[in-house]
Amino acid sequence: MSGAGLTVTGLSKAYGATPALAELTFQVRPGELYALLGANGAGKTTALRIIAGLLAPDAGSVDVFGVDALAEPARAKQLTAWVPDEPMLYERLTPWEHLEFIAGLWNLDPARAQARAEALLRRLGLWEVRGQRCGSFSKGMMQKTALAGALLHEPKLLLLDEPLTGLDARMAREVKDMLRELAAAGASLVLTTHILEVAERMADRIGILHRGRLLAEGSMAELQGRTRGAGTLEEVFLELTLQPAAVGP
């Protein structure tokens, strides 16, 4: 496991009698973009929330760039950024004020954080609205502001839950480019998405979750090889999740 960005081992979680995750194990290397796919309720968000330190697992371990995230959550969080599908924003703060708050939370050097905030806002097309309150923004602009906040502390592990929700085509492209750049710079990225084409085009490896279990994992070619002539990721996904007993990870 050495040299991994993220290592998840035997992660289990149940809500009452309902299992959400069952011994989930996967690894994401530095510079790798890993897509976690699954139907609604498959356990994707639960997995990401545990990795982000928002939820305690019933069993298992999470290692973030050599830091045991369950034993040393503050150190792991310093390296991690979490972007949920509902942007974590304050409607009555401006993007600039939001980023100032994030810089305080991650205890960043103000001058350095400020320069990076400006660069991120310009890159994401938010510089001109930096003084407007986020409550007036569209869903896409909110998502971009949340993304700017997530990238402010230059995370080594980025967890994204449906990151392209609400973005127009141009901005979705911009965000995808940014994510690729982050991966190229050595960060590990885990994203969930319902847009399978995005996963197919962007992800280096794909994990398919079904009822809390990892059904299959691998590159697109590897997943295609495990099915009977499925062409697209959509076909692969449907074939694997419709007959989960037939295949194993």
Next chain:
Amino acid sequence: MRLPAGSTVWLLAHDLRLDWRRRTSVTGARRWLALIITIGAPLFLAGVMGVPLALALNHFGPPRGWTAQLVAAAALASAFTFMLSQALAEVVDALYERGDLDLLFSSPIPPRRVITVRALGIAFAAFSVFGFFSLGPLAAMAVMGHPRWLAILPVLYACALAATGVALALGALLIDWVGPRRTRFIGRALSVGFGSVFFLGTQVLALASGQISRGPAVLRLSRLAAGSAPRQIEIVLRAFEGEPRAFAMVVGALLAVFALATAWFGPRFAAFHAAAKSAPAAGAARAGRPRPFRRGLPAAVLAKELRLLLRDPMLLPQVILRVVYLVPAGIVAVQYGARLDFTALSGAVLAMTLMANQLAGSLAWMTISAEDAPDLLASSPAPRTVLLRIKLAAAVGTVMAIVALVAAPLALVAPYQGAVVLTGCAAAAVSAGLVNLWWQRPGKRSAFRERAPAPWFVNLAELTLGLLIALAAGLASAHHLAAVAPAAAALLVLLALRLPARP
């Protein structure tokens, strides 16, 4: 029997069902408590108010004096201002917060019907508190031979309808005059203002006339207004008594206000709603370089909390109101302090301390429980305990900044009493903040008006704590050693609340 879909009655039943579910959304032991209070309170009031009033009516006959007429008129006027306050808040909610008007206006139901039904629902909500508290006594009086006094109930509901009509008109006029964005804040501020207008009116009249008086506000007003009020106000008392002509005139006038307002503003309300929904949020883009980032966690969190408090359209009017409430108490304190009448001064000190406690409770709920992005904080490396302490400091600091402004003049004329006010208010604010910290009631900021209640015993303990600290401050300001007793009791209550605290 099924109601015809889309009819006024069908729509009204839908609205009332939603309102009922909102009001009765309690579970477990609290459900039983709510049931006991719902049945027990009217029975209790029937016993302690209705029976004595009926006996008095049997003995003395119906009230006929000038004071009774003035009290009846003042009671209806104060009920109207309270109802207007609630109705205006509901109208602003309907315009900006509730999403169901979008659905209703997009349906084939005529907008006038939608607005009429919504207005009837708002009026019922405004009436319900008054109806709840007056039903028991009036029922007891009816059983004991005075059924005509039941006329008070329809008069009150007509009053609620009129208040709703005025609230609709105010909301519409505000959108016309100041625009949809400012209406949100000004509407809430007016709502809070109307809720306090009667109390403040009596305070201003009392201060202006040089009387720093005690006793019920209505009686105080009656003394001040005697001789200047028109004789026609007797009609209210006669309407309360159920005299047909007076009843018809009062109820008719109130219903006419409602009918005119809904007829005039109802059809335009859909456009107002659309304007409100598409209103740009506050805070235009500022040109030039943005301000530099602050250094470190405490500065960043404090800045964020204070910004959010200052920009909250629901909280700000509440804060302003508390400040407005504090001012008469502060003036009274200075007047007594200057006269070295420390016994009388203690009442003002008590009132100021209690208000600081209440204000801190509201602010602490906002900063601690109503966190809009809890996952952002939880996913950051910042320690939770440090974050909570800074949030507590933001709430307490804001209260103390307000209190300091009011207490400063007192400190000039009576330094010891000024110090007692500051210490008492600090203790009251910290205790309210700690209770909010230990017994967090998570909720959205937008749910401030109906924030989730803590377990009933915590609410009771919180109120008791505020009263004990206020009592201690009041006694201490009058140099009474007895102040130690409520202070010690407050400490015990605080420790008791700490024991079962959540992690």
